Amino acid sequence: MARGDRPALSEQDAARRAVEAVWRIESARIVGALTRYTRDFELAEDVAQEALAEALVSWPRDGTPRDPAAWLVATARRRAIDAYRRRARRDERYAELAHGLAEGEATSGLGTVPAEGVVAGQAGSDPALADPDRIDDDVLALMFVSCHPVLSREARVALTLRVVGGLTSDEIARAFLVPVATVQARITRAKKTIAAARVPFEVPDGADRAARLASVRSVLYVIFTEGSSATSGDSWIRHDLAHEAVRLTRVLSRLAPEPETFGLLALLELTAARFPARVGTQGRPVLLEDQDRRRWDRAAIIRGRAALRGAVGPAGMGVYALQASIAECHAMAPSVPRTDWERIVLLYEALGRTAPSPVVDLNRAVAVAMARGPEAGLRVVDGLVDQGVLAGSHLLPGVRGELLARLGRTAAARAEYLRAADLCGNAAERSVLEAKASSLP
Amino acid sequence: MPKYMLIMRATDETWAAFADVDFETVMNEMGKFNHEMIQAGVLVAAEGLEDAADTVVVDYSSEPPLVTDGPYGETKELFGGFWILDVASKEEAVEWAKRAPLAGPGSKTEIRKVTQIDDFPQDNEWIQKERAWREATGQL
Numbered sequence: 001m002a003r004g005d006r007p008a009l010s011e012q013d014a015a016r017r018a019v020e021a022v023w024r025i026e027s028a029r030i031v032g033a034l035t036r037y038t039r040d041f042e043l044a045e046d047v048a049q050e051a052l053a054e055a056l057v058s059w060p061r062d063g064t065p066r067d068p069a070a071w072l073v074a075t076a077r078r079r080a081i082d083a084y085r086r087r088a089r090r091d092e093r094y095a096e097l098a099h100g101l102a103e104g105e106a107t108s109g110l111g112t113v114p115a116e117g118v119v120a121g122q123a124g125s126d127p128a129l130a131d132p133d134r135i136d137d138d139v140l141a142l143m144f145v146s147c148h149p150v151l152s153r154e155a156r157v158a159l160t161l162r163v164v165g166g167l168t169s170d171e172i173a174r175a176f177l178v179p180v181a182t183v184q185a186r187i188t189r190a191k192k193t194i195a196a197a198r199v200p201f202e203v204p205d206g207a208d209r210a211a212r213l214a215s216v217r218s219v220l221y222v223i224f225t226e227g228s229s230a231t232s233g234d235s236w237i238r239h240d241l242a243h244e245a246v247r248l249t250r251v252l253s254r255l256a257p258e259p260e261t262f263g264l265l266a267l268l269e270l271t272a273a274r275f276p277a278r279v280g281t282q283g284r285p286v287l288l289e290d291q292d293r294r295r296w297d298r299a300a301i302i303r304g305r306a307a308l309r310g311a312v313g314p315a316g317m318g319v320y321a322l323q324a325s326i327a328e329c330h331a332m333a334p335s336v337p338r339t340d341w342e343r344i345v346l347l348y349e350a351l352g353r354t355a356p357s358p359v360v361d362l363n364r365a366v367a368v369a370m371a372r373g374p375e376a377g378l379r380v381v382d383g384l385v386d387q388g389v390l391a392g393s394h395l396l397p398g399v400r401g402e403l404l405a406r407l408g409r410t411a412a413a414r415a416e417y418l419r420a421a422d423l424c425g426n427a428a429e430r431s432v433l434e435a436k437a438s439s440l441p
Numbered sequence: 442m443p444k445y446m447l448i449m450r451a452t453d454e455t456w457a458a459f460a461d462v463d464f465e466t467v468m469n470e471m472g473k474f475n476h477e478m479i480q481a482g483v484l485v486a487a488e489g490l491e492d493a494a495d496t497v498v499v500d501y502s503s504e505p506p507l508v509t510d511g512p513y514g515e516t517k518e519l520f521g522g523f524w525i526l527d528v529a530s531k532e533e534a535v536e537w538a539k540r541a542p543l544a545g546p547g548s549k550t551e552i553r554k555v556t557q558i559d560d561f562p563q564d565n566e567w568i569q570k571e572r573a574w575r576e577a578t579g580q581l
Contacts, residue, residue, distance in 0.1 A: 132473070251480065251481065
């Protein structure tokens with residue numbers, strides 16, 4: 001490559017990054033406005049992506065428009081009208097729609113490139129993006145559609161990151177260690193499923209709203225956990241993904257301020273607060289007990305605790321709020337021994353009653369061991385072994401090894417650690433377990 | 442997630458131009474801008490500074506430092522306030538800055554990355570003391 005090429009390349013790269021930054025900020029509002037406008041989520045997402053592709057070509061060449069959001073909406077809308085016109089030739093029903101869309105364009109200025117004299121960089125000069133309440137409803141409706149129960153979990157995650165978070169298929173693919181084509185196929189299929197199931201673009205009422213909100217929360221939680229602890233591969237933390245989940249949860253907490261959403265926000269903020277301390281030298285994970293607590297992000301802890309104050313509903317705390325409360329106990333403790341373990345035991349008991357799970361029971365066992373000694377903890381763990389739960393998971397032998405080591409039963413502890421390492425799918429975690437086994441006297 | 446500080450910078454000319462605009466309009470425009478960043482989940486903190494007329498400048502070029510009253514004199518630009526944003530990239534911080542309702546002669550926003558805890562040696566006694574104070578008082 002010639003030396004003189006470099007500045008041009010980096011300029012182009014800078015322009016592309018600028019387009020992507022606009023897209024991160026605007027995609028939800030744009031796809032939301034377009035879906036409301038066309039009443040066709042699949043078409044809206046398609047034409048929005050086409051507009052983005054066009055921006056990636058023309059902005060670096062012609063300069064960024066004065067009002068990028070309005071430009072994107074106008075471009076996407078023209079594509080939508082074209083699509084309707086094409087369909088109109090085949091199907092009369094679309095002729096009227098195409099006509100209606102073009103009418104709207106003429107009477108309200110929708111679909112036109114903003115005139116000169118529009119204040120530079122002012123968002124919202126496009127009428128479709130001017131009404132904040134309308135935008136909020138659109139973004140919330142978009143979250144509901146993307147997290148709809150007719151979709152598979154993978155599809156919900158991909159669609160949410162793409163249309164609400166504004167990530168490209170490429171970024172999503174990198175975050176989930178899957179080929180780009182897989183992500184694209186997931187998204188295409190998801191849009192077809194939504195169209196086939198005739199999922200309306202709306203914010204539902206009553207019990208339906210509560211159930212759908214729960215679905216949105218669980219998708220955000222899945223995105224966060226995927227970002228904070230990879231289920232496979234060597235990457236221990238993919239902060240960007242986890243932080244995107246935090247941001248989207250903040251968005252949700254603004255759009256639908258309900259206790260359990262604040263609970264989720266608190267949990268994510270308080271967990272993310274520990275990220276700076278979670279990775280040691282050579283990318284090795286650092287366990288909670290060994291973390292340098294000075295590295296915890298105090299600002300995130302403050303935000304998490306503030307969110308937790310809003311997380312108590314009429315029926316008390318939900319599962320996210322309970323987990324957030326446990327995270328808060330850790331966040332406020334100066335060290336592992338000086339942690340309020342009795343309170344953590346109580347919170348795990350409450351969590352186990354609200355959402356029974358062997359993992360929660362195992363965590364309760366650890367808390368019991370911290371509060372009342374390893375013997376008491378081991379009794380809880382052995383109870384789980386007797387029940388035959390968590391068979392095939394590295395978690396149970398991992399904890400059992402830990403407690404046996406603390407009781408001085410080194411041979412048994414080593415065997416459990418090695419069994420856990422055998423079962424563990426994450427390379428970084430496995431190396432920690434192996435190190436524990438070999439460090440036993 | 443990296444944090445960026447958006448620092449408003451203005452000249453006398455900027456202030457003069459702003460003085461002509463109805464205060465309620467300024468408040469509404471700024472309020473709308475802040476609201477957008479809150480809705481987008483990116484705003485972490487923000488403060489505005491009062492009129493520069495009461496400014497005092499301590500100049501360390503001489504020993505002891507020279508204390509002068511009033512606006513900067515030779516310096517044309519004055520800080521007007523700041524936002525701290527929690528965003529994925531510098532480009533995103535720039536995009537938000539471009540949306541600020543600050544259009545006017547000489548009006549600028551500077552975008553600076555905020556230092557993170559890992560930028561400082563944690564074994565330094567004074568860093569530790571400051572950290573303890575931040576923890577005790579809940580300062581960011």
